[in-house]
Amino acid sequence: MSELRYLAALLRGSLPHLVDEGELDEGEAQRLESELGRLLAGGPAAESADADLQKVLRSSPAVVDWVAAVLAHPDGVPPEAAELAEDKAGPYEGLAGDAPGVGAQRYTCPVAGDVHWFRLRLSATVPNCGTHHVPLELVTT
Numbered sequence: 742m743s744e745l746r747y748l749a750a751l752l753r754g755s756l757p758h759l760v761d762e763g764e765l766d767e768g769e770a771q772r773l774e775s776e777l778g779r780l781l782a783g784g785p786a787a788e789s790a791d792a793d794l795q796k797v798l799r800s801s802p803a804v805v806d807w808v809a810a811v812l813a814h815p816d817g818v819p820p821e822a823a824e825l826a827e828d829k830a831g832p833y834e835g836l837a838g839d840a841p842g843v844g845a846q847r848y849t850c851p852v853a854g855d856v857h858w859f860r861l862r863l864s865a866t867v868p869n870c871g872t873h874h875v876p877l878e879l880v881t882t
């Protein structure tokens with residue numbers, strides 16, 4: 742999967758978070774979800790789909806900022822999950838001796854990997870892939 746398609750799949754999973762934060766309105770998020778779902782379902786990187794994906798990733802200032810934050814992270818982790826990892830690295834870092842890692846678990850669509858989603862809270866319900874309607878599965882690597 743190309744970086745572009747990774748970003749697109751990751752953005753799908755982060756849309757509800759961006760709505761919660763007031764960065765996107767509900768209608769905009771729904772439009773992005775259906776657009777990204779359609780483009781990602783087109784199979785491995787047709788060049789035309791890549792151009793369209795790029796357009797979607799530049800379609801609003803909130804999305805542009807979010808993409809920039811993901812690209813700035815060494816592991817390509819979305820900003821909301823990266824913040825969580827930093828919080829976890831807080832006062833106990835020295836005691837635990839763990840390398841600061843990603844605090845949130847990553848889930849992906851088991852059918853096509855066309856959605857990536859980070860579970861930021863244990864209480865969060867794991868969503869279904871909007872395209873394949875199956876629950877996302879935990880990535881254990």
Ligand SMILES: [Zn+2]
Nearest residue numbers: 850855870873
């Ligand atoms: Zn899927």
